[in-house]
Amino acid sequence: MTTPPILPFLIEDEPETRFTSLEICAGAGGQALGLELAGFHHALLVEYEQEYCDCIKQNRPQWNVVCQDVRNFSGKQFRGKIDLLSGGVPCPPFSVAGKQLGQHDERDLFPEMLRLVEEISPKTVMIENVRGFLDPKFSDYKDKIVGRLSFLGYNTHIKLLNASDFGVSQLRPRVIIIGIRKDLTDTFSFPMTTIDRPLTVGTLLYDLMGAHGWKNVDKWKEQANDIAPTIVGGSKKHGGPDLGPTRAKREWATLGVDGKGIANTAPDPDFEGMPRLTPRMLARIQGFPDSWMFGTKKTLACRMIGNAFPPPVAEAVGRQLMSLLKHNHKDEPSDCTKKKRVS
Numbered sequence: 001m002t003t004p005p006i007l008p009f010l011i012e013d014e015p016e017t018r019f020t021s022l023e024i025c026a027g028a029g030g031q032a033l034g035l036e037l038a039g040f041h042h043a044l045l046v047e048y049e050q051e052y053c054d055c056i057k058q059n060r061p062q063w064n065v066v067c068q069d070v071r072n073f074s075g076k077q078f079r080g081k082i083d084l085l086s087g088g089v090p091c092p093p094f095s096v097a098g099k100q101l102g103q104h105d106e107r108d109l110f111p112e113m114l115r116l117v118e119e120i121s122p123k124t125v126m127i128e129n130v131r132g133f134l135d136p137k138f139s140d141y142k143d144k145i146v147g148r149l150s151f152l153g154y155n156t157h158i159k160l161l162n163a164s165d166f167g168v169s170q171l172r173p174r175v176i177i178i179g180i181r182k183d184l185t186d187t188f189s190f191p192m193t194t195i196d197r198p199l200t201v202g203t204l205l206y207d208l209m210g211a212h213g214w215k216n217v218d219k220w221k222e223q224a225n226d227i228a229p230t231i232v233g234g235s236k237k238h239g240g241p242d243l244g245p246t247r248a249k250r251e252w253a254t255l256g257v258d259g260k261g262i263a264n265t266a267p268d269p270d271f272e273g274m275p276r277l278t279p280r281m282l283a284r285i286q287g288f289p290d291s292w293m294f295g296t297k298k299t300l301a302c303r304m305i306g307n308a309f310p311p312p313v314a315e316a317v318g319r320q321l322m323s324l325l326k327h328n329h330k331d332e333p334s335d336c337t338k339k340k341r342v343s
Contacts, residue, residue, distance in 0.1 A: 024046045026046060026047040044065075126321065283305050
């Protein structure tokens with residue numbers, strides 16, 4: 001396994017309130033962005049696909065990104081230096097849209113996450129996956145993961161969160177697994193709903209959809225009066241960009257959106273019919289700021305966006321973890337106290 005050079009801020013003295021994270025399967029940076037907003041400082045992000053690494057570096061040049069297969073990554077040099085180890089391990093092994101091979105799918109990276117938990121011994125762990133992970137057929141595997149975390153010294157919290165409860169304009173259920181090291185006071189609780197109802201698709205995208213003066217944008221806004229279905233990203237095996245399977249396309253159609261493809265730009269002034277979304281529109285629905293760039297390749301951009309963890313959800317969970325870490329930090333003996341104990 002290869003090891004990246006130790007980062008300066010992991011060696012030099014830093015403010016005691018600086019909490020560090022290390023993330024695997026970083027994708028296009030959605031989870032990392034949310035954790036940054038929650039106050040975490042990223043020691044390292046590990047991502048396999050070069051285009052995703054380039055996307056992260058384009059948006060956050062200051063982040064340290066290692067572009068390699070996590071199976072070849074060693075976390076031993078970070079042992080005892082990381083407050084949060086996080087990662088959205090690949091979803092296809094557990095997605096209802098796939099074959100649900102679980103642990104028998106070559107893309108299952110739960111074993112690598114558990115290996116890194118053992119190597120790094122972070123104070124906290126956060127793992128994200130699709131709702132299918134909680135299906136009864138995977139109950140034994142889930143218990144095996146929880147059992148391994150317990151063996152490694154972690155209390156575990158698991159909950160299904162809906163992105164729409166945190167201001168994201170789509171019903172995007174995701175399973176969040178939290179590990180709290182047992183030597184810490186476990187004050188963790190999952191975040192409460194932060195908003196009664198997010199913006200409708202019509203309200204959220206009104207300015208983008210009408211950017212070229214589309215004459216029917218007001219009428220479209222009235223029809224798009226609900227949140228979006230779950231945005232899908234698919235894999236490299238998937239064809240051109242669209243909004244998912246037939247059922248999803250029907251749901252999009254009720255909002256006045258043509259889900260059979262993705263547009264390059266907003267509708268022209270005299271456009272008739274159902275408009276298609278642009279990558280920028282999809283990114284906004286996913287909870288990304290408009291400033292976050294995904295390159296110029298439409299198919300790749302849609303895959304990045306669709307596979308991302310919505311930043312507002314990551315931020316909400318991250319703030320809960322940050323609260324726990326700060327609570328425990330207050331209980332830690334100061335350097336002065338430590339010296340007195342030694343003497």
